[in-house]
Amino acid sequence: MRLVNQIKKIKKTINRRRLSTKLMGISPNLALHISPIKSIAIEASSACNIRCLCCPVGNKAVEGRNMSPGDFANILDLLPPHIKLLSFSHRGDPTMNPRFPEIVNLAFKRGLETDIYTNGLTLDKYITDLVESGLTSIRIDLDGASEHSYLNYRIGSNFERVKSNVRLLVEARSKSKEKFPKKIRIMCVVTAFNENEIPEIQSMEESLGVDEVLFKTAITNYGTKFYRDISLQKGIAPANKAYRRAKRPKNFICPALWRGAILYNGDLQICTADFEGEYVIGNILREKSFEKVFYGKKARSIREQIIKQNAPLCKTCAVIDKDHFMKGINRKFAH
Ligand SMILES: C[S@@+](CC[C@H](N)C(=O)[O-])C[C@H]1O[C@@H](n2cnc3c(N)ncnc32)[C@H](O)[C@@H]1O
Ligand code: SF4
Numbered sequence: 001m002r003l004v005n006q007i008k009k010i011k012k013t014i015n016r017r018r019l020s021t022k023l024m025g026i027s028p029n030l031a032l033h034i035s036p037i038k039s040i041a042i043e044a045s046s047a048c049n050i051r052c053l054c055c056p057v058g059n060k061a062v063e064g065r066n067m068s069p070g071d072f073a074n075i076l077d078l079l080p081p082h083i084k085l086l087s088f089s090h091r092g093d094p095t096m097n098p099r100f101p102e103i104v105n106l107a108f109k110r111g112l113e114t115d116i117y118t119n120g121l122t123l124d125k126y127i128t129d130l131v132e133s134g135l136t137s138i139r140i141d142l143d144g145a146s147e148h149s150y151l152n153y154r155i156g157s158n159f160e161r162v163k164s165n166v167r168l169l170v171e172a173r174s175k176s177k178e179k180f181p182k183k184i185r186i187m188c189v190v191t192a193f194n195e196n197e198i199p200e201i202q203s204m205e206e207s208l209g210v211d212e213v214l215f216k217t218a219i220t221n222y223g224t225k226f227y228r229d230i231s232l233q234k235g236i237a238p239a240n241k242a243y244r245r246a247k248r249p250k251n252f253i254c255p256a257l258w259r260g261a262i263l264y265n266g267d268l269q270i271c272t273a274d275f276e277g278e279y280v281i282g283n284i285l286r287e288k289s290f291e292k293v294f295y296g297k298k299a300r301s302i303r304e305q306i307i308k309q310n311a312p313l314c315k316t317c318a319v320i321d322k323d324h325f326m327k328g329i330n331r332k333f334a335h
């Protein structure tokens with residue numbers, strides 16, 4: 001009976017989302033009331049300690065700043081109840097903020113789910129705090145079976161240290177009572193550097209004791225000013241077309257319209273691919289309201305440009321309306 005109810009609930013959600021997608025072109029605010037956003041990206045830090053080949057953050061196109069736990073607590077007070085998941089992934093790496101386990105714990109105490117994305121390089125500093133923070137899920141980038149292939153993309157990182165940090169986290173979780181984080185996953189962006197190592201990567205990640213490895217299609221033409229320098233993207237796309245990101249369909253309605261990101265200072269952005277703050281719609285800390293900013297005049301006008309796909313960033317962006325993960329090669333591990 002419980003399963004039947006769950007299936008009914010999922011079907012209802014899918015129908016609402018379909019209706020909402022249809023309505024998005026007519027009235028974005030109505031569409032977002034019918035199917036409200038369920039998760040939002042939180043920028044715990046806009047700084048980074050490595051320089052991934054294609055990323056504007058690591059290449060210093062973004063100013064490195066940290067969100068304070070005080071501001072985060074105020075942000076939590078303003079979030080609407082339909083937001084259930086906070087994803088600590090935007091510009092920068094959350095581990096650059098020395099107080100990020102505290103931030104995760106504040107969210108946990110409010111009953112929210114949390115998902116961290118990190119390059120994992122300095123994770124060893126936070127293992128105990130993270131296991132005690134109540135973190136739901138962590139995704140660590142480890143996309144090479146060898147130091148050479150990994151460092152081709154993750155410039156300035158340390159292959160052995162990241163592997164050791166993953167082991168430390170897995171061990172600490174298994175020794176803990178509550179078993180947080182509930183999911184430890186590896187993120188593997190598939191590029192020309194690692195496309196021939198997929199089986200080796202799967203075995204390596206399994207031997208580290210993680211729960212899952214997710215293979216993601218690479219963005220090779222990100223719509224930022226940085227990415228418009230085509231020379232930096234040369235040679236990244238995999239030769240195997242099955243590993244490349246699909247093209248957008250006609251009448252594309254961007255899934256980013258049901259997401260959003262809150263920057264370290266409380267600025268609210270519509271799009272999580274917006275590294276340069278082109279789609280900032282207001283500051284929720286200054287306005288003391290999420291809704292006022294999210295449904296405001298500026299938001300409406302930017303959403304209209306996104307729907308028509310005539311915003312400059314949308315024209316070169318590689319986000320599609322399908323999953324960016326490759327189900328055929330993703331692996332779940334039972335330990
Ligand atoms: C922009 S990062 C920010 C969070 C964190 N610093 C990190 O790298 O995990 C968010 C996600 O994008 C992934 N990523 C990096 N470069 C990418 C690319 N060219 N295409 C697709 N995803 C990419 C990262 O591996 C990470 O999983
Ligand atoms: S670790 Fe994340 S934020 Fe840092 S350069 Fe790489 S992709 Fe960008």
Ligand code: SF4
Nearest residue numbers: 254256271314317319
């Ligand atoms: S299409 Fe536009 S709104 Fe959608 S992710 Fe790309 S830049 Fe953002």
